[in-house]
Amino acid sequence: MALISSEDETSMYVLLETKGEDSVLYTKDGTVDYLNNPANKLKTGNWKACFFIVATASLERLAYYGMSSNLLLYFTGELDQHSATASRNLSNWTGACYITPLFGAFLADGYIGKYWTIASSSILYAIGMALLTLSASAYGLLSSFFSTDVFDASEAQTVMCFTSLYLVALASGGIKACISAYGADQFDDDDKTEKKVKSSFFNWYYQMMNIGTLIAHSLIVWVQDYVSWIWGFGIPTLAMTVGVVSFFSGTWFYRNHKPAGSPLTRLFQVVVASVRKRRVNVPTDALLLYEIADANSTTVRSRKLNHTSNFSFFDKAAVETPSDHAKGSVNPWTLCTVTQIEELKSVLRLLPIWVTGIVFSSVRSQMDNLFVLQGSFMDTQVGKTSFKIPPASLGTFGTLSVIFWVPVYDQIIVPLARKLTGHPNGLTQLQRIGTGHFISIFSMLSAGILEVIRLEIVKRHGYYEIKPVPISIFWQVPQFLIIGCAEVFTLVGQMEFFYEQVPGSMKSLGSALRLTTIALGNYTSSLLVSIVIKVTTEDGGPGWIPDNLNYGQLQNFFWLLAALSGVNLAIFVVVAKWHTGPLG
Template structure:
């Protein structure tokens, strides 16, 4: 019997051993690679696709770079040639940096990951340096540009970020693809040879498209925006092309989109302008409006994350407190305390409308007392204190737990009504932020897209809940390492829920800072015929 058992154990061990690769490769966590779940052609299409996109971006930019140096940066031919060759040479020397980091410290996966971020940052900065007013060179004609030293410096910083990024990708990506095949498996070794063929194929397809299509587009569709903005295309009618929509005044920022309203001979089809090839100023401004709204929209996600705590962690916190009303036997559910948020909203709306607005109007002269962005910002500021109140309450509660050894008590003798301030503060913040967002997104949305922008504003609540879920997942994973109970255990008396509330406090402060910067940058939409 013992012989049979040992024999079975032997074959089970052999079968389990067959699951993993035998050439020393590991997964991205550093564990032995499971052949049935990772690697082979499951992963290679993504690696090949990534290489295709990287080469398309690289050659699409580098092939015509010397033309950009001479025409846009106003460099002499010899200077442009030297700069182009120096940069190209750097792109092929930096792989030593990436190779060293990959082999000695990071591994190929994480080297590709982090250097791809550097690469994308460089490409983004390069695009901005060629398109954003103030950063791009000022050109009077296609061949007459006068860049400042700063503008040229931004361009070269972007280029050498790309050179550094490509240095981390080039030496690792082919090896990383080949690593997906087990060297000790004859069938997989055949596939590895095939991988190198398709890998090099993707490089050349990317190069082919970049050197033909992208370069042709760069040379033939590089439209110059006229200095006189009245020359941009717009309808002569009182309304825009979209029935029921007002025309919008031209704005200076995001001016690279103005190219869509520049008339060229190719915009005419059979003697008339094609609406598919030429936009009006209003249509361009509508796109600008949506783009300007997005950063404001994004700052609402952190607020929605704070707001979502009323239905989750506030309730769990309340469950560990005394839910009785006074000394009576009447007990209220912890979730019912959300009525204080509702009562706060009911209280603050008339106070805001009948007291705050008239008083603020006397000082600011603004029809609404304060601007919509100021209203949103005040709400974001107030929401910080709701998290501070929740964190302090949890600190006090845990102090009582430790002092009186209440660890196993489901309800400790501390009234749940101590939670009222945090609910009341969120209700106050809600009146400022949520209602401010409703008005702001309605007022700033293009006339024909107001329903869309209202829906966009509502998605912050969805993303706030998702972000809260993600934060809880990350915090739980990190804080429960090495057998610790973590920040949010089943029994909160053993946990550190206040740490999570402090985390949200910090995120809210950072979010408010970002919002203030964005609000200063924001340009309000101005319909034609109205005064700023």
């Protein structure tokens, strides 16, 4: 362990005198520094470490949205895909970006830790972005090698494009699963002052991520539409490269948790042991269930958890039988501790809340999907100038809404709600999430009403073959502002909720679970589009979402999402009342 300098000792004594007994030189949560020594609270963690983490997250968001915000128009314009096909491809790719965090969490929590998961994923991410940029500039090169009679250059470009996109999707899993949890790890839960600050961290972390998103929706989208796709993808690639440098620059300040072994393995062990002992009776006295005698849990970074009565079937895994000790050592696939069982129960208690996030994510995904398609059929000219705003740039207003509402929530809503509810965070995490679900309904209603008005203009003046229709794209602003407000409540609430409600050894898994709702939301959107196309075109008509929206009924799709959101909100209220957990 490194020696403490006299300057450090002086700082330590000042800290102890000003903050009392809760302040010590080293963290109490078991974190270590980059040399694997106990983390010094004066030199590591807190905001000085979070600066580099948040900078990396913001640059990754710039890269991600700089790439994804305009992909729908890239697919239709550059790769010649039909509107519905492009929408499905975008939803499927976005879903992949948010399903791979399960793999990232598996690596981080179980084997290599969050630091190395983020580091390696960031490098792979930058490589994938570079390949995407190359694919955008490769048409002329590819046309020299491929015969148009067999496999033309556009097909080769499509293959190269999707190969690079799915490489990015794989890499993004490591970053998305770990980056917010790694930032939260920089605050010691056993220090009352740091624990209080951590709640604000999630708000400001999300705020800074949206700075990157704002640049992507404005500057980068404009470059893609009016300069070139090469530069449009090249700038996000450069941003991701800077993000890699930023992350490594903070190495000396980070607090790191040692990996605790695969949480998924421990969860499966409980399931298997319970099934094997399905005929065993569980004793009425929970003290008779198997638990180690030591004061600590066998799992690294996880305290012993008290027994709970729900999901009692899995308690069978902790019932000791003579065969469990026949070979001298305990087989974890036949006998599990109470703490291990409670880890599984904590995940199961999250699932109903997790399911309700899927519809919200389907609604939110329209910002980069059908909202962009809708905007492409509207007048993009700004006033009487010659400047035209790219349809994907309207996402800027969603980002501005987030940037506005984060400080309003943190500085105004929380203090006011705290006086009314007495809760230290003003609203409970579930109340915050539910509020966002409610607000999101109005975004779909706003988008649907606008489409009704747009189609009425088309019908009245016979503008069916006219693109754009003479109605300003800025009428889309309300739907973006509303969904941005909903994000601050639901997504930030989910971020904190899923981090807090799982044991210390499963923090990355908790973050990954939250992100899978975004993945499934995009897959749900893709599925709904496929169903709608099939059902609404059976009579030979154009359907709800044709290539030419002037012949379609896109508003009906928005009404469908609004109705699903209303049903989802009702279900959320029920499951939120049912939910029990450390924060309730």
